[in-house]
Amino acid sequence: MYRRPTGTEDLLPNQQPAWRFVVSTAEDTAARFGYGRIDTPTFEETALFVRGVGEGTDLIEQETYTFEDRGGSKLTLRSEGTAPAMRAYLQDGLQSAPTPVRLYYVTSIFRYDRPQRGRLREHHQFGSEAIGEADGAMDVETISMLASFYRNVGLRSVALQLNSIGDALCRPAYVELLKRYYRPHLDEVCTNCRVRFEKNPLRLLDCKEDRCQPIIAQAPKPAEHLCSGCRDHFERVQRLLTALGQPFTLNDRLVRGLGYYTRTVYEFYGTREGAQAALGGGGRYDGLIEELGGKSTPAVGFGCGLERVLLTLREEGHETMAAPGIDAYVCHVGSEAQSWALQVAGRLRDHGLRVVTTPSDRRVPAQLRQAEHYRARYALIVGEEEARTHTLSLRSMATREERRNLSLESVTQLLLSSVPDPQ
Ligand SMILES: [Zn+2]
Ligand SMILES: [Zn+2]
Numbered sequence: 001m002y003r004r005p006t007g008t009e010d011l012l013p014n015q016q017p018a019w020r021f022v023v024s025t026a027e028d029t030a031a032r033f034g035y036g037r038i039d040t041p042t043f044e045e046t047a048l049f050v051r052g053v054g055e056g057t058d059l060i061e062q063e064t065y066t067f068e069d070r071g072g073s074k075l076t077l078r079s080e081g082t083a084p085a086m087r088a089y090l091q092d093g094l095q096s097a098p099t100p101v102r103l104y105y106v107t108s109i110f111r112y113d114r115p116q117r118g119r120l121r122e123h124h125q126f127g128s129e130a131i132g133e134a135d136g137a138m139d140v141e142t143i144s145m146l147a148s149f150y151r152n153v154g155l156r157s158v159a160l161q162l163n164s165i166g167d168a169l170c171r172p173a174y175v176e177l178l179k180r181y182y183r184p185h186l187d188e189v190c191t192n193c194r195v196r197f198e199k200n201p202l203r204l205l206d207c208k209e210d211r212c213q214p215i216i217a218q219a220p221k222p223a224e225h226l227c228s229g230c231r232d233h234f235e236r237v238q239r240l241l242t243a244l245g246q247p248f249t250l251n252d253r254l255v256r257g258l259g260y261y262t263r264t265v266y267e268f269y270g271t272r273e274g275a276q277a278a279l280g281g282g283g284r285y286d287g288l289i290e291e292l293g294g295k296s297t298p299a300v301g302f303g304c305g306l307e308r309v310l311l312t313l314r315e316e317g318h319e320t321m322a323a324p325g326i327d328a329y330v331c332h333v334g335s336e337a338q339s340w341a342l343q344v345a346g347r348l349r350d351h352g353l354r355v356v357t358t359p360s361d362r363r364v365p366a367q368l369r370q371a372e373h374y375r376a377r378y379a380l381i382v383g384e385e386e387a388r389t390h391t392l393s394l395r396s397m398a399t400r401e402e403r404r405n406l407s408l409e410s411v412t413q414l415l416l417s418s419v420p421d422p423q
Contacts, residue, residue: 007113007121009307017323018313022153022306023106026126029149030104033141035128038103040084046074052083052292054259056199063111077110080258081127081303082285083292089131090294099132106306118277118308127303128282131289134298136236139264139284140244146268146280146302147246153309154318157271158279160246163223163254164234165202167262168287170227175201177220185215205253221252233263260285264300270312279312280304325375326354327415330382331367337387344380344392344408353415371397377418380411 004010011019030037046066053059065077078084085103088094094101109125128145130138143160150158166174178201186194190209197204205216226234241248248266256265267281282302289297328348332341338361345355356374358367364381371379381393392411395402406414 005121007115009120009122013323018310022310022313023124023126025153026104026106026149026304026306029145029152030126030128032148033102033145035102035104035130035145038085038088038105039107040078040081040088040105042108043075043077044084044087046076048083048087048292049076049079052086052260052288053080054200057259058200058203058257059111061199063113065110065112078107079111080109081105081107081125082129082258082260082288082301085127085129085301086131086289086292086294086299089129090289090292094131095294095297100138101131102128103131104128109303109305118305118311120307123308124306125303126280126306127301129299129301131299132297133300134233134286136233136264137240138298139237139266139300140240140246142282142300142302143241143266144244144246146282146304149304150268150279150309153313154316155270155279155309155312156316159269159271160241160248160266161251161254161269162238162241162248162264162266163251164226164230164237164263165222165255165261165265165283166226166230170225170230171222171262174220174222174225177225178202178204181219182215189215200259202255203257206255206257216253222255223250223252230263237264256281256283260288260291262286266302268304270315272312272316277308277312279308322375324354325377326356327376328353328355328378328380329367329371329374329376330355330357330380331364331371332358332361332382332387333364334384334387335361337382337384340387340390341380341382344382344411347408348412348415351412351416353412378415 049064050060059079064079066074068074085105089101104127106124106126108122110122112121113119115121126149128142130142179197182197182204186197189212190207193204193207193212205219207216223234254265254267261283263284265283268279270277270279280302284300286298289299330341330345332338341357345357348355358370368379376397379395379397381395386392391405391407393402393404394406394411
């Protein structure tokens with residue numbers, strides 16, 4: 001028996017309606033904010049992610065699916081959505097469009113991560129990128145869009161946390177300060193933190209190990225060491241969020257994992273359980289496009305794991321959405337009748353109706369059980385008589401009421417006039 005790889009999921013027919021709902025809500029939310037969809041390849045040059053996300057990050061060091069193809073090119077499966085979107089922005093001439101350029105994607109993300117609930121090695125993200133605008137109002141727009149997505153999808157208990165981690169002007173001095181503070185504590189912190197100290201010092205603030213907590217508590221905080229430009233920006237973001245009635249709390253330990261962030265970083269959490277689960281988040285990355293070879297261009301966006309959203313919806317007790325049933329199930333009696341049954345099904349489908357037939361000969365009660373399984377609104381029954389006269393018998397699956405000697409034309413009209421609203 002083959003099994004699916006660790007950290008991947010099958011999405012079965014009965015799970016599709018809930019999945020489609022989450023995806024279409026993301027698409028609809030993005031459209032309401034004027035974001036255009038972008039799809040990028042499943043794999044990119046490895047160098048794009050290394051350059052974009054940054055060496056020393058967990059993602060690049062431990063989590064990418066990287067391989068050499070048969071031509072010797074070094075490639076990496078899409079391990080986050082922003083670097084590919086920025087690559088496309090530069091390559092496909094989007095720089096010449098009026099700013100800001102607003103993009104969104106719903107796409108699969110591949111990370112060799114320790115599989116946990118709602119966190120898969122292949123998962124899906126709804127992400128946005130707003131490119132070319134430095135004003136804090138742009139940060140706020142992306143935050144509002146993500147908050148709006150959570151509301152539209154029906155999540156009730158969601159909280160926003162916010163921080164600023166400075167920019168190229170003030171961050172280097174802060175990182176030096178942080179390292180100076182940590183250096184005497186290096187034998188007290190966890191092994192991971194010793195690595196972070198060398199490779200990605202901001203992540204020191206993000207450590208979840210118990211032994212590191214007292215040290216983090218006393219560490220200098222990024223938001224207390226911002227240059228005046230970053231401080232003004234951070235204040236503007238907070239002022240606009242307040243004006244919009246979007247609640248938030250400041251979290252001076254929030255840094256996010258990827259290397260490209262500058263200034264604003266934010267995360268949304270599900271607040272229902274005791275343990276806070278991050279639902280999604282983002283921030284500003286004003287240096288990324290330049291890092292990838294473009295001219296200096298500010299940008300801000302978010303990424304939101306959709307499996308985590310689905311899981312939280314289920315935990316909040318949302319009813320599982322049922323797949324829509326079919327319009328008609330065509331039963332036949334005998335192989336003579338089958339030919340007419342297949343013609344009927346074909347013509348009804350041409351009218352856009354959902355119709356299922358029985359491929360082999362079965363007794364009528366067995367076929368009616370199939371009709372129930374498919375949650376058909378009607379069963380059409382074709383016996384010898386119907387086949388000879390090209391008529392149909394129609395039975396309502398809800399009321400069991402039966403009508404005989406109907407023409408295909410009248411059955412078509414009846415089915416079309418009673419199509420329920422799409423779910
Ligand atoms: Zn630690
Ligand atoms: Zn600054």
